[in-house]
Amino acid sequence: MSAALTVLATTSVAAQATDTTRQDTARRPMLRDGARMNRGVAPRPGDRAGRSPGAMRVQGPGRGAGRGFEQGAPGMRAGMRRGGARMALLRGITLSPDQEKALRSSRARHLVAAKPLIVEMTSARADVQLARINGDQKALDAATARLQAARTRLDSLRSQRSPVSELRAVLTPDQQKLLDRNVSEMRDGRAQRGGVAPRDGMGPRGFRDDARPGRRPRAPLPPRPEGEEPAAR
Incomplete structure (x- = not known):
C-alpha cells in the first residue's frame, strides 16, 4: 500500500x-x-503570430502619423522641384563666388519690389474673410477689388522676371552655351512627357481665392439680420 x-x-x-x-x-x-x-525587428517565420498589447502600440507610424507627415510633403516636393530645375539648368556649369553673389543680389531686388504687393494681398484677403463673417457685401466687394488689383500688379512684376535671363547675365560665353544646351534638353524632355516646356521667364503666381480670373465667384452674401453687431475689425 x-x-x-x-x-x-x-x-x-x-x-x-x-x-x-x-x-x-x-x-x-x-x-x-x-x-x-x-526592438523594431520582424518576427521569424517559425514564431507565433500572437502580439502582446505593448508590442502592438510600439509599431511604426500608423495612418495618423503618415497623414500628418504628408501634410507637409507638398511644400517639400515643391522645394525639391525648384532645386531640381536649378540643378538641371546648371548641369556642367560651376558658378564662381562672384556669380553666386550676383544671382542672390538679383533675387533680393525682385523680392524687395514684390514685398509690398504681397503684404497688400495678405491684408486684402483677411478683409475678404472678415467681410464674409460679417455678411457685409459692400466691404466684400471692396476687399475683393483690392485683392484683384494687388494680384494683377504682382503677376505683372513676376512676368517681367526671367530666371534664365538672370542666370545668363552672370555666365561666361562658354557657360552660356552649356545653359542653352540644358534649356533645350529640358524642353525636349518635358515635351516627350507631355508636360509644359520651360520658357525664358516665370509664370504668374498668386494666392488662391475667388478673385482669380476664370474662377466662378461665390454667390453674394445674405443680408445680416437687423440688430446683429458685426465682428470687430
Missing part, C-alpha cells in the same frame, strides 16, 4: 512538471515576438 501511494505521488509530480514546462514553452514564442516588435 505504501509503495502504491509513493508511485502515485511521483506520477502526479511528474505530470505537473511536464504541464508547467509546456506552458512556459508555449509562452516563449509570444515573449520573443513581443520583444522583437519592441
